[in-house]
Amino acid sequence: MPQREKSQGIMGSESVKVVVRCRPLNDREKALSSKMVLSMDLQHCQCFIEKPGAVDEPPKPFTFDGTYHIEQTTEQLYNEIAYPLVEVSLTEGYNGTIFAYGQTGSGKSFTMQGVSDPAAQRGVIPRAFEHIFESIQCAENTKFLVRASYLEIYNEEVRDLLGSDTKQRLELKEHPERGVYVRDLSMHTVHSVGGCERIVEQGWRNRAVGYTLMNKDSSRSHSIFTVHLEICHTGENRQ
Numbered sequence: 652m653p654q655r656e657k658s659q660g661i662m663g664s665e666s667v668k669v670v671v672r673c674r675p676l677n678d679r680e681k682a683l684s685s686k687m688v689l690s691m692d693l694q695h696c697q698c699f700i701e702k703p704g705a706v707d708e709p710p711k712p713f714t715f716d717g718t719y720h721i722e723q724t725t726e727q728l729y730n731e732i733a734y735p736l737v738e739v740s741l742t743e744g745y746n747g748t749i750f751a752y753g754q755t756g757s758g759k760s761f762t763m764q765g766v767s768d769p770a771a772q773r774g775v776i777p778r779a780f781e782h783i784f785e786s787i788q789c790a791e792n793t794k795f796l797v798r799a800s801y802l803e804i805y806n807e808e809v810r811d812l813l814g815s816d817t818k819q820r821l822e823l824k825e826h827p828e829r830g831v832y833v834r835d836l837s838m839h840t841v842h843s844v845g846g847c848e849r850i851v852e853q854g855w856r857n858r859a860v861g862y863t864l865m866n867k868d869s870s871r872s873h874s875i876f877t878v879h880l881e882i883c884h885t886g887e888n889r890q
């Protein structure tokens with residue numbers, strides 16, 4: 652599978668990689684008889700965009716670090732893109748971020764949060780929880796502390812989705828060593844995949860949601876879910 656081989660190098664020399672995912676047409680677009688204008692060459696990680704009606708113009712090509720068309724699942728995307736990122740965090744302690752960007756209704760929540768049925772479309776976040784806790788269970792002579800935080804940026808204001816007052820506006824600060832942080836953001840210790848899922852659900856319920864023309868369940872905000880991992884080697888082969 653050439654694409655898999657290419658994407659397995661996702662943790663290579665460059666620290667930022669960009670992949671693109673295309674979703675199927677939704678009911679509204681089908682009702683409008685909209686036409687898919689995007690095609691992909693998965694092997695070469697290229698997208699081609701046609702200009703509707705411009706039959707003489709060749710489709711415009713764009714190259715990414717990974718391409719996922721409507722047949723590709725979140726399972727595949729996780730294994731190729733997110734797995735290596737979570738794995739280096741667990742084994743080498745690097746920070747990693749997966750940033751989903753796109754207009755309303757483009758599929759950010761579908762990819763990050765996902766759906767439980769079919770199982771192959773479960774999101775990146777629940778998959779990362781399983782990945783982290785499976786590694787913890789297999790690790791010997793090691794203690795882990797897993798904590799989570801969840802914030803929302805809505806109308807330029809930062810709010811703690813897991814805080815006691817989810818309406819309170821929090822301040823952005825800068826620390827000389829730790830860099831930018833959100834003052835008073837609550838951190839929650841989690842012991843299991845189920846515990847992580849409960850926290851995500853709790854925060855998800857507190858998000859600003861609403862209707863947009865493109866997405867009836869639009870989240871209407873930006874959110875950042877962070878898993879903070881502390882690892883302590885306890886055995887004789889301590890590093």
Ligand SMILES: Nc1ncnc2c1ncn2[C@@H]1O[C@H](COP(=O)(O)OP(=O)(O)OP(=O)(O)O)[C@@H](O)[C@H]1O
Nearest residue numbers: 674675754755756757758759760761866869870871
């Ligand atoms: N790859 C996909 N396969 C099938 N359905 C998808 C896919 N991506 C998105 N969808 C569907 O498209 C709709 C919009 O997706 P989603 O809510 O994830 O968009 P969003 O980018 O999070 O939007 P918003 O920014 O408004 O919150 C949902 O009904 C979702 O199930």
